[in-house]
Amino acid sequence: MNPGGDVGPSAGTGLAGTWRVPGRVNLIGEHTDYNNGFALPFAIDRHSDVRVVLRSDRQVRCWSAQESRQVVAALDDLRPGGVVGWARYPLGVLWALETAGVRLPGFDLWVDSTVPVGAGLSSSAALLAAVAAGVDEACGLALGRDTLVEVCHQAETVFVGVPVGRLDQVVVFHARAGHGLLIDFESLSTEQVPLGIGPLVVVDTAVRHHNDDGAYAIRRAECEAAAAALGVPTLRHATAVAVNDRLDGVLLRRARHVTTENQRVLETARRLGAGEDIADLLYASHRSLRDDFEVSCPQLDAVVGVACALGARGARMVGGGFGGCALVVGLEADALRAAVTRAFAAHDWSPPTVFATRASAGASRVA
Ligand code: GLA
Secondary structure (H helix, E strand, O other): OOOOOOOOHHHOOEEEEEEEEEEEEEEEOOOOHHHOOEEEEEEEEEEEEEEEEEOOOOEEEEEEOOOOOOEEEEHHHOOOOOOOOOOHHHHHHHHHHHHOOOOOOOEEEEEEEOOOOOOOOOHHHHHHHHHHHHHHHHOOOOOOHHHHHHHHHHHHHHHHOOOOOOHHHHHHHHOOOOEEEEEEOOOOEEEEEEOOOOOEEEEEOOOOOOOOOOHHHHHHHHHHHHHHHHOOOOHHHOOHHHHHHHOOHHHHHHHHHHHHHHHHHHHHHHHHHHOOOOHHHHHHHHHHHHHOOOOOOHHHHHHHHHHHHOOOOOEEEOOOOOOOEEEEEOOOHHHHHHHHHHHHHHOOOOOOEEEEEOOEOOOEEOO
């Protein structure tokens, strides 16, 4: 990353504007991004808004409509791991920009979000990207979306300290309404894929999980161990034959998920282009995440089971897993809500939230 540029205190003060960035749902391609594989996510119609006001004193003040505490920090004091709570996301973006050589003036940042937190819908990437897009334009940096993806990724992996891949950052910057985004994580090239599939419904299981609690990092380390055992740089380059012949136990299961999931992503993109059904691919992805990658949970499995029984055109858990949301294709939200709510009540689980969504546009300025 080499953004360059220098914005001094003379950059001026006053309201710069408001930037909006959506959350995302991954249609297919889970835990493939950090293995340099493929994914096909889309942006949803829930978003983070960040209002940016320039300051000239290298101070930062952050407010959130969802939090009671205002956070104040000096740009010169920002250090990885040095901030706790929600403000480590906006402050992480500023740290990443300054680390890349940009000198910033200072900001007041007002945040408001409709993306549920910890639900696997990428509330963190929406917040990171809204700050990055806003600061970039407010300060006249013109870094470009690919550089902003890197800034956000640095903020989340180094400043916040969660070893995520680039799935969320790439899609929230590049998404187009009505389209999925086929991402190749080796080249970071993208391709817009029209999504001509029926209603898209999200079921939030109300089971909360954060990618920084260790389980995500363990999966990532297992994938790296499997790649090393096979003598390939990443599982992107592992063949199904080598995985089955040369691995066993946990590493076999993890690598089998990644290699088969990559194939499912490419086949999904092909079928969408040909107007063909993708239901079996979505269900197979869920089974692979449940049985081979072991990142599902009973609530997510129940949603997929109920959706299948109702005749959905595919359903699967989305995001890092261990809770969060499932995507259901081809059912109306009301019918699904009634059935899933009944199933959860029968188990005495907290009630789920069910809402229709649609493939939406990526980062934009709204005021
Ligand atoms: C989380 C991470 C992503 C990706 C998914 C799993 O959402 O932020 O980088 O690894 O999990 O596909």
